[in-house]
Amino acid sequence: MKTQKLFLDEFILKILAFLTMTLSHIGFMLTTQGYYLDGSSGYNAGVILQYIGRLSFPLFAFMLAEGLHKTKNRENYLMRLAGMGLLILLAQSVLYAIDKGNAGTLEGNAFLDLTLDALFIYLIENSKKPLRILALFPFGYVILTYAMDVSEIFAYQNNAISAWSSFYPLFLRPSYSIFGFSLILLFYYARPCSLKMMRFLAQDEEVFQSIATEIKVQGFSNSMSAVFLVLVNLLFWTLAKCGL
Template identity: 25%
Template sequence: MTWKEWKEAYGLNGFCLKVIAVLTMLTDHTAAIFLTPGAAYVNLRIIGRIAFPIFCFLLAEGAIYTHSLKRYALRLFAFALISEIPFDLAFHKTVWYPSSQNVFFTLLLSVLVLWFYQWTYRRRQIILAVPAAVAAMALAEWIHSDYGAMGICMVLLFYFLRDLPWWKYLLIGGFFAFTWWGLLQIYALLAFPLFLFYNRERGPAFNKYVFYGFYPVHLLILWGISCIL
């Protein structure tokens, strides 16, 4: 059995990666909201670093397979708005905290860059996509969306390097290892071995809005528990 055949039979599909991302995100947010810095806090947040690269990876895959990037962007925009109050309550204990925006805004900006790239590609004006990408990254930093410009950069690398062989993950991982130093961020590289097992299958049919909705709902639940405690 070849490696390709093994992945098709036993590899990770998109549904499996989403479940891993959701569980590791829940682990990360639970530690961030309930624990104080210490061994348990650090270990759980290390596990949590796995989530975001998976979301970026799946977003890049989704941008390739979706029938409409415009509708994709509208969904992300809707959930960015829905999630902002739960995000602020959970992490900043207030209904409105303008100095930090939830991760859906970063994902939304990433999809808008890809949509504009595809638009310029069809018109043979790809050069216009470069300043658009830079502007999106600057906007992400300006509004302080989760992961900011580096988050957008990660999505773009997954998208444009998709058809390279397995060593593309060394390139992407190496790039972030040398440019994305910060509190625990280096541990995001733990997600990259999972992509080697991805078989490009969607997996079991499952309502996508469940995964979208999990983000604001779990933040509200964690915030509610923190208020009780």
């Protein structure tokens, strides 16, 4: 019997994530480094590449959620994420020390988002209660840096300068803040929610066991994740329109 396969497997998703991330960085360079004037064809190409690159973080977030479910050693998984995040942070710190005038171009570290969110999930699901309490720290850091971002937006709208801009540079903050945090949590819990919904719809344990194959569970979970992605984007688009 031929084994069913998903249309997009993990390898293809990783390639797409890295490709769209690369396009995003190219677009960022084209629109912020003075290579092209605003409105020129080169500048517009950069804008288009950045729009395409917006797909990268949801893909990385989805792969993180899947990785946390499937890894056999969450501690090692978390250490690898944190290690990559620290390497990027070190490089950004060197660039910041060399030229603070261009600090605005160091706009965050997506691996910081991934590490903080993975750490939160690891701690909140830990069997040891003291460790579960520690989950407040990564969550609190995301909230604190989000408050910094909001204060800077209000300062800019009122022709003022926020103290956070010089005191706490952007590269020390999660790139996707509460948006990324919410998205990763929803992607992660899409799988257990899918299992519960399938069990409820089956209304019989034997029927559930017969239909709950890995391919069907994954497909159900993927569909739920897609719905979550749309809802989160609509929510934060609305918040952005409200200046938040």
